[in-house]
Amino acid sequence: MSNFESLSKAVIAGNVGQAAEITKNALDLGARPMDILNLGLLPGMAVVGDRFKKGDMFVPEVLMAARVMQSCMEILKPMLVDEEVPSAGTVVIGTVKGDLHDIGKNLVAMMLESAGFRVVNLGVDVPPEKFASAIREHKPHILGMSALLTTTMLRMKDTIELLEEEGLRDKVKVIVGGAPVTRDFSEEIRADGYAPDAASAAELAKQIVGFSVSS
Amino acid sequence: MRSNYTANGSVHLRILSQDQCELLYSAATRILERTGVIYHDNEALDIMKKAGCWVDGKRVRIPSKLVDRALLTAPRRVTLHDSRTGLPVMDLEGNNAYFGTGSDTPFFINPYTGQREKSSKKSVGWACKVIDALPNIEFVMSLGIVQDVPQAIYDRHQFEAQVLNTSKPIVTTAVDVAGFSDIIEMCECIAGGEEELRRHPFMTLYAEPISPLQHATEAATKLLLAAHKGLPVVYTPCIMAGGTVPSTLAGAMATGLAESLSGLVLNQQAREGSPFIMGGVFTVMDMSSTIFSYGAPEFNLMMSALADMAHFFKLPMFGTAGCTDSKIMDGQAAMEAAISIVLSAFSGANLIHDVGYIEYGSTASLELLVISDEIIGMARRMARGIEVNDETLALDVIDEVGPGGHFLSHDHTFKWFKKETFFPELFDRRRYDAWKESGGTNLTKRANTKVKEILEGHEPAPLPANVRQRISEIVARAEGSLGI
Numbered sequence: 001m002s003n004f005e006s007l008s009k010a011v012i013a014g015n016v017g018q019a020a021e022i023t024k025n026a027l028d029l030g031a032r033p034m035d036i037l038n039l040g041l042l043p044g045m046a047v048v049g050d051r052f053k054k055g056d057m058f059v060p061e062v063l064m065a066a067r068v069m070q071s072c073m074e075i076l077k078p079m080l081v082d083e084e085v086p087s088a089g090t091v092v093i094g095t096v097k098g099d100l101h102d103i104g105k106n107l108v109a110m111m112l113e114s115a116g117f118r119v120v121n122l123g124v125d126v127p128p129e130k131f132a133s134a135i136r137e138h139k140p141h142i143l144g145m146s147a148l149l150t151t152t153m154l155r156m157k158d159t160i161e162l163l164e165e166e167g168l169r170d171k172v173k174v175i176v177g178g179a180p181v182t183r184d185f186s187e188e189i190r191a192d193g194y195a196p197d198a199a200s201a202a203e204l205a206k207q208i209v210g211f212s213v214s215s
Numbered sequence: 216m217r218s219n220y221t222a223n224g225s226v227h228l229r230i231l232s233q234d235q236c237e238l239l240y241s242a243a244t245r246i247l248e249r250t251g252v253i254y255h256d257n258e259a260l261d262i263m264k265k266a267g268c269w270v271d272g273k274r275v276r277i278p279s280k281l282v283d284r285a286l287l288t289a290p291r292r293v294t295l296h297d298s299r300t301g302l303p304v305m306d307l308e309g310n311n312a313y314f315g316t317g318s319d320t321p322f323f324i325n326p327y328t329g330q331r332e333k334s335s336k337k338s339v340g341w342a343c344k345v346i347d348a349l350p351n352i353e354f355v356m357s358l359g360i361v362q363d364v365p366q367a368i369y370d371r372h373q374f375e376a377q378v379l380n381t382s383k384p385i386v387t388t389a390v391d392v393a394g395f396s397d398i399i400e401m402c403e404c405i406a407g408g409e410e411e412l413r414r415h416p417f418m419t420l421y422a423e424p425i426s427p428l429q430h431a432t433e434a435a436t437k438l439l440l441a442a443h444k445g446l447p448v449v450y451t452p453c454i455m456a457g458g459t460v461p462s463t464l465a466g467a468m469a470t471g472l473a474e475s476l477s478g479l480v481l482n483q484q485a486r487e488g489s490p491f492i493m494g495g496v497f498t499v500m501d502m503s504s505t506i507f508s509y510g511a512p513e514f515n516l517m518m519s520a521l522a523d524m525a526h527f528f529k530l531p532m533f534g535t536a537g538c539t540d541s542k543i544m545d546g547q548a549a550m551e552a553a554i555s556i557v558l559s560a561f562s563g564a565n566l567i568h569d570v571g572y573i574e575y576g577s578t579a580s581l582e583l584l585v586i587s588d589e590i591i592g593m594a595r596r597m598a599r600g601i602e603v604n605d606e607t608l609a610l611d612v613i614d615e616v617g618p619g620g621h622f623l624s625h626d627h628t629f630k631w632f633k634k635e636t637f638f639p640e641l642f643d644r645r646r647y648d649a650w651k652e653s654g655g656t657n658l659t660k661r662a663n664t665k666v667k668e669i670l671e672g673h674e675p676a677p678l679p680a681n682v683r684q685r686i687s688e689i690v691a692r693a694e695g696s697l698g699i
Contacts, residue, residue: 102621
């Protein structure tokens, strides 16, 4: 059905109204919700990811495409059975204690959401204990920590140590990022992964989930 | 309502005040009345005598009223067109700034070998193909002398190499009047006739006086031919402060203006209303190496001041930017190109040439050309200034997001960020890891890659086969006239 192609285009263009209308029309005409998702929405998001990587699309456009995708999913969700609702996994994310910077962390959260993850965003100034209790509560696949300051990035280490003490460390993969954070630092504090920017953080999360599912 | 309100629609740069423009104009006309200029061409001398000049042999003193008159009769605007579509693409007037390359360098840097080689028909074709693909380069000068053909008629080959490889307007040099006539004939074939070319010109002729204060036979006859044909002509004094003109910049400018204006008077006396583009490469002679500098701060100052004079005269102006004295594509080249491009964009010269010149105009670099294309994009963004109104102040949006929020996914950001922001292609803003992983390249290397991608991937719009055929016949006819 050629409407799937125009739905993909509406996702790429970030046109919420048009995408919602096409989705509703397609349902009215008897299209299967899974087909709308797999043949319309997801191929559109795949193009967006591709173009962003090549530098042909920019952050606000990716976020707008993700918003289009989400609003169409709101329409489709009631009609999909549970196992059909796609989720790449759950990520708990936060800026570490003592640090109030959050634009980068929020960007990572949005990129993860647009890649299909459920994100629990703990906000800023998050102490190790709060990360630990969130892991117990949400049972995420991944914990993401962010810091902008060289002084606060050491709190990542504190958090990892607390997780080890409380026996939570092997229940979750820990990824870290932020301007002063390096790959060397992430290895030093025994994190599982590091990403230099928001887009590669989403890539990294997908890789990690892929590994944990297959292993 | 906001009343009696002034807004800057763009960034402004002025070197000379209105009074200083008056003073320079007065100085130039006093030079023409008192010292006069030499015309080496007899037809030119006749015309100037009939116009009321005081002619003493070849020395001609011009009453200032003739200059005043020429400034009134020359058109304020020259419009150049796309050679394939015939549609207007450049309105040379006011502060409209367009960028293009320079002409006739003896050497070019071969993008495949990195070696400095003699320029050739192939290298000129390459240059024009790159120009055709670049979004911020709007017109063409050859970026090389075609040296692998008989030199008495190289200009026909050079024009052919240009017009086959780009549809952008061409500023063309020629060996002599016969060369110009052949080139004009090629253009008439492309445009579809003499009148069509005059109504929708996609080329302008180019000529230079010889500083100080001389119009050689070739230059004078080119000015006359352009007038007879009703085609635009760029007339460009290339003055060297301290060498061919005084070392004081005001005296240098007055002399250069006297050369331009005496060319203008001849052109307008031959045919009033003939389109004339006032040029100039005003710079210093470097007193150590004796080169004609393309990167000196005095060059930048005088070129911006010349734009002030062109606006004062209400004449279209031929400017100079995107060039360097450096022998290779390096930090000096990028810096000198950037300064002249930004100042030219801010001062509003119209037809700004010499983008891609290195080695004080002796060598063409396609790497500098593609880097300058991006610098021009940045300069244009800066020249556009800051739009201040309710929509761009976005107070509702700021209130909606509030302290601690973010604007990344707001509709206002989605709507505006692309209009407000310049996106570089060659200037690297990637994070360290991404840059390192993709080869850790420097600017010159990335520019070289882009040049090769264009050469191997870009196809300029073709000319119809019968037109191509006619052009090659005109080239062959010129060769035949040499007895080859």
